[in-house]
Amino acid sequence: MVNVLKKKSLGVLTLLSLLFVSVSCGDSGNVSIPGVQGPNVNLLEDNLIVSMVLEDVEIMAGATYKVPKYKKSFLGLNPNLEGVGSVLTFTVSLDDIFSADVKELDPKTLPGGRMIPGVASGALPAVAFSVDSLKNMAFYVGPSIFGIWVPLPKFELYGFAWTKAFNVGEKRVGNVTLFGKDEEGNNSGFFLGLSVKSAYEKRLKSLSKKY
Known part of the structure; x- marks a missing residue:
């Protein structure tokens, strides 16, 4: 019986070790998410572009x-011309992120009631939406944070949650958290939380030049 328990414990530790390696070896030190190439983040004029391949x-x-x-x-969801899966692209206007209307949306936690990592209250004003192939995505916005929830229904590990800094080049711009399935076998995915303070400052400078 003791040997069986030891084997099971070693099996769990091995699985977690392999998963830790797989999620900690991305470009620029970013998390490498199983089944996802990216995410990639760019600020293009007045739009925040977040793109990824969902394998x-x-x-x-x-x-x-x-x-x-x-x-x-x-958002755009298109077949991946360079390999397997689909390309998911969010084009988010800074006008929307800093809009008073968006900030007045009802605060929400992550799907399944999980708290938002790095946010003291665990919730932010949010809007949830679905498309045919992806159910229960969400945008979250706070005074200096913009977040995206992307579901990963085929990520099978239960009860797993892991957070790491997210960088663009050498600069840290936020956090990314990978979640396994909850007790009911749902709501696996990842949350990308981005600091938009610098984008807000750039936006103010841009507006001041116009007027």
Whole structure:
């Protein structure tokens, strides 16, 4: 009996060790998420662009969708021309992120009631939305934080949560947290939380030049 328990314990430790290695060896020290290439983050004029390849999502035709409550923002989901899976791209307007209307949305935790990592209250004003191949995505916005929840239904590890700094080049711009399934076998995915303070300052400078 003792030997059986030891074997089981070693098996769990080995699994966690392999997972730790797989999620800690991305470019620029970023987390490498199972089944995901990216995410990649860019600030292009007045838009925050977050893109990634979802290797486990296969679609026949692409589409662009408006994000509820975000008047100038949208997401694109298209077949990956360079390999397996699909390319998911969020184009988020800074006008929307800093909009008073968006900040007045009801605060929400992550799907399944999990607290938002790095946020004292555990919740932020949010809007949830779904497309045909991806259910229960969400945008979160706070005074200096913008976050995206991306579901990963095929990430099978239960009860797992792990947070790491997220960098663009050599600069830390936020955190990324990978979550396994909850007790009901749902809500696995990752949360990308980005600091938008510098983007806000750039936005103010841009507006001041116009006027």
